[in-house]
Amino acid sequence: MNYWLLKSEPDAFSLNDLQSRPNQTEHWDGVRNYQVRNMLRDDIKKGDQAFFYHSSCKVPAIVGVVDIVSDGYPDHTAFDAHSKYFDAKSTPESPRWYMVDVAFHRALKREIPLSELKQQAFLLDSDFALTRKGSRLSIMPVSVDQWRYILSLE
DNA sequence: GCCAACGTTGGC
DNA sequence: GCCAACGTTGGC
DSSP states (O other): EEEEEEOTTTTTSSSHHHHHGGGGGEEEEOOOOOOHIIIIIIOTTTTOOEEEEESSSSEEEEEEEEEEEOEEEEEEGGGGGTTTOOOTOOSSSSSSOEEEEEEEEEEEEEEEEHHHTOOOOHHHTTTTGGGGGOOSEEEEEEOHHHHHHHHTTT
């Protein structure tokens, strides 16, 4: 079992939005970055867990935990000419983009802001991807030790 | 294959 | 709104 961090802009899709969905489940679609695509296609598996991170907002922070409830499968929004995620170069026969399904697990007892994570020597020393300079990936791996450490800050 | 131009992300 | 850091595109 592996751990991840998923970024989302709360104005577009927040943890509360996920909790409000039918079955508290949603497709994690629209990823159009090859490095993240590879993770979705090859590495992220049903049964994994991920932090839900709010980005591009007043207080960027880890706000909750979600369950990965599917393996990666082709992102069908790429096939839909009306979708903003349409990509003519991705076809059902040869899909270019992938997604997984995620389910609400729980909200953290308190939000853990990025500013606080940046002050944690353990995370800096262990090369935590979120606080790494220039890191812009919308999905990133979290080690078991990092996962437990962050939960201990709750 | 290089690299300039452009677009995007996301913290501040 | 600014801007640093990346990623992508396309001419050559």
